[in-house]
Each structure stands twice: as C-alpha cells, then as structure tokens.
Amino acid sequence: MFISRSLIAAAVAIACTAGSAMAAVSPQEAAKLGQTLTPYGAEKAGNADGTIPEWTGGITQPPAGYKGSGQHHIDPFPDDKPLFTITRANLEQYQDKLSAGQIALLKSYPETYQIPVYQSRRTGSAPQWVYDNTIKNATTAKLVEGGNGFVDAYGGIPFPIPQSGVEALWNHIVRYRGSYITRRSAEVAVQRNGAYSPVVSEVEALFRYYDPKGSYADLNNILFYYLNFTKSPARLAGDAALVHETLDQVKEARQAWGYAAGQRRVRRAPNLAYDTPIGASEGLRTADDTDMFNGAPDRYDWKLLGKKEMYIPYNNYRLAAQGVKYKDVLQVGHINPQLTRNELHRVWVVEGTLKPGVRHVYAKRTLFLDEDSWQAAVMDQYDSRGELWRVSIAYLKNYYDLPTTWSAMEAFHDLQSRRYHVQNLDSEESSTANFSKPIPAESEFTPSALRRRGTR
Template sequence: MLIKHSLMGAAVALALSAGSALAAVSADEAAKLGTTLTPFGAEKAGNADGSIPAWTGGITQPPAGYKGSGQHHVDPFSEDKPLFTITKANLDQYKDKLSAGQIALFNSYPESFQMPVYQSRRSGSAPQWVYDNTLKNATTAKLIEGGNGFADAYGGIPFPIPKDGVEALWNHIVRYRGTYITRRSAEVAVQRNGAYSPVVSEVEALFRYYNPKGSYADLDNILFYYLNFTKSPARLAGGAALVHETLDQVKEPRQAWAYAAGQRRVRRAPNLAYDTPISASEGLRTADDTDMFNGAPDRYEWKLLGKRELYIPYNNYKIAGEGVKYEDLLQVGHINPALTRNELHRVWVVEGTLKSGSRHVYSKRTLYLDEDSWQAAVVDQYDGRGELWRVSIAYLKNYYDLPTTWSAMEAFHDLQSRRYHVQNLDSEEPTTAVFDKPEPEDSEFTPSALRRRGTR
C-alpha cells in the first residue's frame, strides 16, 4: 500500500506492514466469506476452463461403508480414474503448474517418479462452529509485534482474507485439526537403497485453540499440548516426549520434556525449535519442518506472492488405505506413485527469506497452501548457497469423521543425499486417527503426568 500524498495513508501502510491492530479486515470485506468466498476465504468459483470446480461445501457426510471414528477411511472417490500421468517425458507440458521442488523430483528420479492426476474435487470442509469463529476472527484478529503471534482470534482461521505472508503462515500453523486427537503411527527414514526401519509411536494432541468452550483469553499463550510414546523398536520403546506449544515463541519458547524409560526420569529437552535436527528422521527433518512448518516465524521475512494453480496431492485415501503394506508404499527415492492422487487446485504462495543476521540451515522456503484448508501441500527449501535442497510433500485428504482437510502422511525429501523421511504411516495399524475421545484435563500434559504414564 502506498498513498503518496497522504501522511495518514503512509501511516496506515506502515501499521499494516508491522502487523498492528489495523490488520483486521472491514465488515464489508468479511461479508464476502460464505458468499463469493468460502468460509475459509478461498475463491468459491471454479477456474476459467472448469478444471478446478466451484466449492459447494465439500464432503458433508462420510461415504457408505464407513463405520466410525478410528476406522481407516473409505475412499469416496474410488471409482475415479487418472486423467493423465505426469512423467519426466512429458514434464515440460505441465511445468507451469508444478513447484520447483516437484520438478526437481522428476529430474532426480526420471525413471520412477510420476504424478497421476485425477479430476479435481474440492472436498474440503469443516464444522459450522469453526466457520462461524473464522468469520468473527476476520474483523478482530491482529498480528502481535513482529508477527510472532496474533491476538483476538480463536477457534477458527485467524486471517481468512490475508494481507501479507505472516498472516497466511499463521493460517497454516493454527488450521483446524480437531480438539483432541489420538493416533498410533510409524515414521521411517528411507535410505538411498530403499532400506528403512519403522519407529512406531502413539501420540496425543490437545488443541486448546480449538476448545469449543474456550476463548482467546483462556489460551495463556499455549496453543496445544502434544504427547508421544514410542512403542517400537525395542531399543527405543518406552521413551516419551511432552511438548507445550506456545503461540508467541519469541516471548516464551516452546517447552519440551523427554522421558527416559530406563532411568524413569523426565528431563527438560532444550532447543527443540527452528533448525534443530529431529533424531527420528536421521537428520532429514528440522524441528520447524514438522507439520510442513511450525513454530516461530521470526527468522524470516515472509511475502505473500499471491495465488497460482498447482498440481498437489489431494483426496489421498488409497495411500493410507487399510492393509497397504509399507514395503509396497516406500520405494527408492519416493513414495510409490501408483498409490498417490494429485489434483489441480489453487494455492497461496508464501515465500520466507532468511533475515540478515539470523541463522537457519534454510536460506529460503516457499510454501504452497491449499486455498480451501490452509494446509501446506508442498514446501520447497533452499540451502545457504541458494540451491534447492529439500522438498516436503503432504498427501492431503478429508478426515470426514471430523471433518477437516489434513495430511494422510508427509514425506520430506533430501535432494542432495537422495533419502527421504515419512511421518504418519498407519495403514498397517488397526486404526487411524481418533477424534472423538473425551478431552483430558490440562493436568494430563504435565512433566509429572509424563513420568506417571511412562513405562520401562
């Protein structure tokens, strides 16, 4: 914004760039939500040639055959067939609708990496109370100083009509994923030769920001609690971790504790933030890579580059279907393309460039956020030389038992080492994510509770 002949206009522009209270949109602009825009701020209309359809509410009820929470999801689009498949041979035809990272995967694995493309189905949906809160947030939410959090928003997308990159980034960080979730799943680091060893854990997350009975005032700077109990392999079994995820992590860094089963001791886990390598990923994922991006945004200058059409993983029910064997899914270099589904969708493009004087292994990161859910579908990350280094891919689907659009699993590719890491594998487990268990008290997410619940 630049109003050359108005001192007040200049002041407004400065206030907006600083993330002040003026970041909220007007009531007239917010009125577009649910009319020309979806309740989350996406364009309701399809694109010009109809390859992206209009949003008509998404999935509003589970498909036939789905029996209830925890069951592996029935594919509501199982009869769909690929429209075409992108390969290295025809890559030039589709480059304009692929990210630099996706193109790099074709070039790295020209004989095997493919993207089957299906009919685009805008299946994204969320509960009405989340839509209602999002509408309220649109006219009240504001970034706090430095963009290190926000105020006066709760229980919905804080900035459904974003004005800058930091607002769009926060929409991803606090997107809706239920209130209380439990899940047993595996993560693997796949080596150059395809070898891997699963680490199986049971996790619990209590998203305090989405407590229907709460409010922003109740947060006390805690967005959610997270517990992880390692079940296998034997050398790691019994270990556990607890995280208190703070909103403003510059003011109050996230707090984390680790439980050592052999010693039956709980210790504070330091520095679990920014580019700290995650041990279970064998260094293929940083702390803030998790969930495609999380934590404090303060080390980067974030720009909102607008929207573009991109082929992204969407409605990936087959990839996480009950009984899919990890050995069939995990191939050398990448996930088995035959089990994936990609669709053309509009995405917000958010670019983060490392600030002068700040330290991080990534000099730049580009996030592609699904317009219907604010979930990051693809993230491209660059090293200190400005070379593309890592590519993160989230295989999205609608968890229609909630409902919400979230990743079925996430893959983190290292283009230099030619290895990759996968989270949230659960097709060999008896259940998938469960959202309807009674919500525990905050007291169940304390260091003393961690020790009490820990096992040898």
C-alpha cells in the same frame, strides 16, 4: 505464473512482511466470506476452463460403510481413474503448474517418479462452529508486533482474507485438526538403497485453540499440548516426550520434557525449534519442518506472492488405506506414485527469506497452501547458496469424521543425499487418527503425569 485478482493485488501492494501489527479487514471485506468466498476465504467459483470446480461445501457426510472416527477412511471416489500422468518425458507440458521441488523430483528420478492427476474434487470442509469463528476472526484478529503471534482470534482460521505472508502462514499453523486426537503411526528414514527401520509411536494432542468451550482469553499463550510414547523398536520403547506449544514463541519458547524409560526420569528437554535436526528423521527434517511448518516465524521475512493453479496431492485415501503395506508405499527415492492422487487446485504462495544476520540452514523456503484448507501441500527449501535442497510434500485427504482437510502422511525429501523421511504411516495399524475420545483434563499433560504414564 500467478492468478491476478484484486485481493491478491492488494496483498502484494502492501508490505507483505511481518514488521508491525496488521489491522483486521473491514466488515465490508469480511462480508464476502460465505458469499463469493468460502467461510475459509477461498474463491467459491471454479476456474475459467472448468478444471477446478466450484466449492459447494465439500464432504459433509462420510461415505456408506464408514463406522466412525478411528476407522481407516473409505475412499469416497473408488471409481476415479487418472486423467493423465506427469512424467519426466512430458514435464514441459505441465511444469507451469508445479513447484520447483516437484520438478526436481521428476528430474532426479526420471524412470520412477510420476504425478498421476485425477479429477479435481473440492472436498475441503469444516464444522459450522469453526466457520462461524473464522468469519468473526476476520474483523478482529491482529498480528502482534513482529508477527510472532496474534490476538483476538480463536477457534477458527485467524486471517481468512490474509493481508501478508505471515498472516497466511499463521492460517496454516493454527488450522483446524480437531480438539483432541490420538493416533498410532510409524515414521521412517528411507536410505538411498530403499532400506528403512520404522519407529512406531502413539501420540495425543489437545488443541486448546479449538476447545469449543474456550476463548482467546483462556489460551495463556498455549496453542496445544502434545504427548508422544514410543512403542518400537525395542531400544527406544517406553521413551516419551511432552510438549507445551506456545503461540508467541519469541515471548515464551515452547516447553518440552523427555522421559527416559531406562532411568524412569523426566528431564526438561532442550528447546527443539527452528533448524534443530530431529533425531528420528536422521537429520532429514528440522524442528520447524514438522507439520510442513511450525513454531516461530521470526527468522524470516514472509511475502504473500499471490495464488497459482497447481497440481498437489489431494484425496489420498488409497495411499493410506488399511492393509497397504509399508514396503509397497516406500520405494527407492520416493513414495510409490501409483498409490498417490494429485489434483489441480488453487494455492496461496508464501515465500520466506532468511533475515540478515540470522541463522537457519534454509536461506529460503516457499510454501504452497491449499486455498480450501490452509494446509501446506508442498514446501520447497533452499540452502545458503540459493540452490534447491529439500522438498516436503503433504498427501492431503478429508478426515470426514471431523471433518477437516489434513495430511494422510508427509514426505521430506533431501535432493542432495537422495534420502527421504516419512511421517504418519499407519496403514498397517489397526486404526488411524481418532478424534472421538473424551477430552482429558489438562493435568494429563504435565511433567508429573508424564512420569506417571511412562512405562517400558
């Protein structure tokens, strides 16, 4: 199932859990970055049969006609057509390159769910300063005791040559998504019959870990600040939330506050972490499902199982194009497959198994991390009986205005209830994620500022 190579063999050979601090890699190993490996640690070379191409730098310039950050992205590959489509009927031919969750969706919706596969294009890219920091981090970054954070890494991927499952997981958690972002988008819980009611919000995120002028010493255990202002429906309009996301959440839990527009009051919110259900998802997403995985990794033993070739969503510009109607995206049981694009890529496979005596609704979760970006593309989640329960899918694309590879939207499927939740729908909005606005002062992300900015 997995591609064998010396790096992976070494990673599996050591104890791939987060029991103690791991040392950074040697300068000799780190010297592979930018040579045989990309600056992010992916294999530069394509695969043997040519179905995965060589990485040559990814997208380095926006396509013609793109005006700047905030504009809905133009598809750089408008003439590409599917090479083939995976369906329930031909599943056996391709299932070795799919996750258990993808297979389950094909079996659950045999008449409608499909996986259109396109030419693989390794579009992943990042700014040079992020690459430079990543290469530096390779020889300095170390996990703290228990794997609940790391030290001596900043402004880049902390472990581009991962030695354990929890190191690979941290690469996903702190991957590059700009320094400051604003976005207006909708999230929806889609019922069994296809009914849904969008909740529209405007968000702001200040990623302190990626402040080009900062350093690890400046973090004070804060990775980013997050603000969410609800715009609709009317019953929720004006409510807002503020989060201070900590790095080591065992040492210091994330801090959160809520603003109730009707009362014009700010209150400290309960710590939304681990398997706390998210209200807007109608219970279809846990707190640590958000962003495919976030927060403290301490309730699981994480193993790095190696790499595999896998069909994952990639370059999904058509799905998120301006003017695409939500009713055309959201279908009974799943997103409209005709709007999606999937490609063959190499992924790191990371498996988390719930520790004995610890509580979480998922007994096991398996993440499939795109090697070129460290973004989790697919996650399979298992219940306490060991049965596949949920599957989360991130529809990746390159935000070439930064650039970085991130999800255009995410879908969280419950295979038992046959409902799903979608985040970051914005094709009906006038703009998409904007990374170009001036970075605000950190004082704009305080409870007093939340009270001042909150309005109905």
